[in-house]
Amino acid sequence: MKNLNEDNLNALLQGARVIEEDGYGIKVACLANGDYLKLYRRKRLLSSALWAPPARRFAANAERLRQLDIPAPFIVETLQVPSRQLNGVRYQPLPGDTLRNHWRSLDDEQRAGEVQRFGAFLGQLHEFGVYFRSLHLGNVLTLPDDRFGLIDLSDMQISGRPLPRWKRQRNLQHMLRYAEDSHWLTVLHRQSLLSGYAQYCGQGPADRLARALCRLQGPGEH
Structure with a gap:
């Protein structure tokens, strides 16, 4: 240093x-x-x-x-x-735009496809043991090559082992703190998120993620 x-x-x-x-x-x-x-x-x-x-x-x-x-x-x-x-x-810096900014410019159908890709990326992070406590759509970039990148990295742990269930649920809580992120991920495009997650992690972890979403959301929000 x-x-x-x-x-x-x-x-x-x-x-x-x-x-x-x-x-x-x-x-x-x-x-x-x-x-x-x-x-x-x-x-x-x-x-x-x-x-x-x-x-x-x-x-x-x-x-x-x-x-x-x-x-x-x-x-x-x-x-x-x-x-x-x-x-x-x-x-x-990485070239690109935050998912929050990018998704605002998309219609619902386009955004659903992007949420599904993000769900797979989230699954990849969890399987790699990346616990990103500052995870929200302002800290994930969409890059010119259509990959996703991460920024603001100080509040992160990388274990190299798949995250346990409680850390996956905690990551959801981090994202749901932001009303716009939460509306896209859990109301408009919930199934797209879970479908993408299942593509990378398998159906069992995706089902557990779905149950966690139900517990984290208020009555009538799912």
Whole structure:
């Protein structure tokens, strides 16, 4: 992990376009050369970020996903700015659009086909042992070659073994927190999602996923 001082950081950000920020400063920026810089701020004096910085987790997860042939950003470097309690990851972004944005432009029939493909992709992640706690349709990209890729990777574990049932259900909960995502995946195109999942995982896991959906949804929503 490369150490920077504040002058180094300011030079890196020269000419950058801010993508996301909060009251403490920049969180994501597009640098002048097209690379992205994602910054993490340690919020507590004693924190797991001391020995497992989010930037390092992001980089490690990106590399592991690429080994599994799942598209992920290419990591340029990880860095830290001790004087500001920051760590960061600089990466080349994936080309494409989020599923949430892309699906808004589709009619119901087109979207149903895309949801089925996403269901198969979700099954692939679960069978590969990818537990992505930040899974939602804003963190999955559709790429120019029609594959799916993942972004915002720090909150992820990759075990290399199929996920147990409770983690699969927890992943559903993550997606259903977003009303638009939930409406597409569980109301309009529920069967397409389950069909795609069954294509990759088999009917048994898909049936268990369907039962989990019923438990997670309110009365009358299924």
